[in-house]
Amino acid sequence: VPLDIRILDSDADILAAFPLMSTLRDRIKADTFVAEVRRQQRDGYQLIGGFENGGLVALAGIRPGHTLSRGEHVFVDDLVTEASRRGEGHGTTMLRWVAARARARGVPRVYLDSRSTAKGFYEQVGFTMLTSIPCWIDVDRLLAG
Ligand SMILES: CC(C)(COP(=O)(O)OP(=O)(O)OC[C@H]1O[C@@H](n2cnc3c(N)ncnc32)[C@H](O)[C@@H]1OP(=O)(O)O)[C@@H](O)C(=O)NCCC(=O)NCCS
Numbered sequence: 001v002p003l004d005i006r007i008l009d010s011d012a013d014i015l016a017a018f019p020l021m022s023t024l025r026d027r028i029k030a031d032t033f034v035a036e037v038r039r040q041q042r043d044g045y046q047l048i049g050g051f052e053n054g055g056l057v058a059l060a061g062i063r064p065g066h067t068l069s070r071g072e073h074v075f076v077d078d079l080v081t082e083a084s085r086r087g088e089g090h091g092t093t094m095l096r097w098v099a100a101r102a103r104a105r106g107v108p109r110v111y112l113d114s115r116s117t118a119k120g121f122y123e124q125v126g127f128t129m130l131t132s133i134p135c136w137i138d139v140d141r142l143l144a145g
Helices: 011-016 018-024 030-041 090-104 116-125 139-144
Strands: 004-008 046-052 055-067 071-081 109-112
Touching (some): 018 055, 090 116
């Protein structure tokens, strides 16, 4: 069954994506999820759902990007397939949908940050791994000297 892929834009559709997104993002809460998505939408973020027989099996969160180093690109913030449905091609299908949409807009590249456990998946799809390592620190620790 091919995935039925569409942009999730109503409050109800976004909220219905919460259980699957929470398997990827453990800090999110149901009662603030729609507001957080709406806030990201100000930067062009879109939540994309992949459905099979009406049930959500995969999710992607994307936003348009442009930087001096990367030029015009689409950034994939979130990608997750329902745990019991992994390895069936849905993650690849979601990325190809994102790529088709980018190409239609003249956007030549897709960037994302892979977690270490997903590296093999992105390599299989054909991604080139970069060597920069995203890192972070609590501001309190940085200010403590
Ligand atoms: C990573 C993820 C989105 C891939 O989705 P999926 O629907 O399972 O992917 P596909 O079925 O399209 O996989 C394509 C190929 O990659 C392989 N693959 C999938 N996940 C893999 C992984 N974590 N490591 C290595 N290979 C992987 C599949 O076996 C498949 O190989 P095949 O074509 O030889 O059968 C999914 O496993 C997932 O949701 N993981 C947990 C969340 C996560 O890590 N998301 C990415 C955050 S950066």
